[in-house]
Amino acid sequence: DGGITQSPKYLFRKEGQNVTLSCEQNLNHDAMYWYRQDPGQGLRLIYYSQIVNDFQKGDIAEGYSVSREKKESFPLTVTSAQKNPTAFYLCASSIVGGPQETQYFGPGTRLLVL
C-alpha cells in the first residue's frame, strides 16, 4: 500500500518548544516537500529536497528546519523562532524529471499552540 504518511495528525506546542513533524513515503520518490496552509489560504512552500542530504529553502523557511538523511523520510522541525506556528502542515513527494512531476500529498498535521 504505497503512499505518504504524516504523524501526528494533531500536535500541540508550548511556547518556546521545538516540535518535529514526521513525513514518510514509500513511493520511491526522490523529491519531497513541506508546505504550510493557513485557513482560507493556499499552500506556501517551506522547504524542499530533490535528493538525499540536500534541501532548499522555500518561501517561508524562517523558524523551520529539515533534514533528509534517508530517501523515505523528510522530517520538519518547527523551532521556537517560529512565532506563529499554528497552521495545517502538508508533506508531499514527487519524481524528479520526466514528463510529469505531480505531487502526492500526505494527510497533513495540524499544529496548535497551547
Added chain:
Amino acid sequence: SQKIEQNSEALNIQEGKTATLTCNYTNYSPAYLQWYRQDPGRGPVFLLLIRENEKEKRKERLKVTFDTTLKQSLFHITASQPADSATYLCALDIRAGRRALTFGSGTRLQVQP
C-alpha cells in the same frame, strides 16, 4: 516573482451545470500547470496536468485549457455533482528557477443538489 490568482469567492452552482474555475498567473511562462482538489482537512489530490504546448486536456468530466498568451488556465467540470464540492487549486511548475510548485489560494466550489 511568480503570482497566481484564483477567484477567492466561492462558486455556487446547481447540480448538472458546468463549473468553470479560473487561474491567472504573472511573469514566467510555466512548463506545466496542474490542478488539484482539496477536501476540508485533507491533503490536495492531483487531477490534471497540462503542458505549455497543449491547448486543452480532458479526463472524464474534467477539462482544462491553457492560454499562454492570456496567462490563464480554465478548469471545467461538466455535469457537476454535489460530490464535486471541494476547493480546487492550480499550481505552476516553473522550470526556470526552483524545482517546486507554486500554488494558488484555491477556489471553493459548492454544487447544490
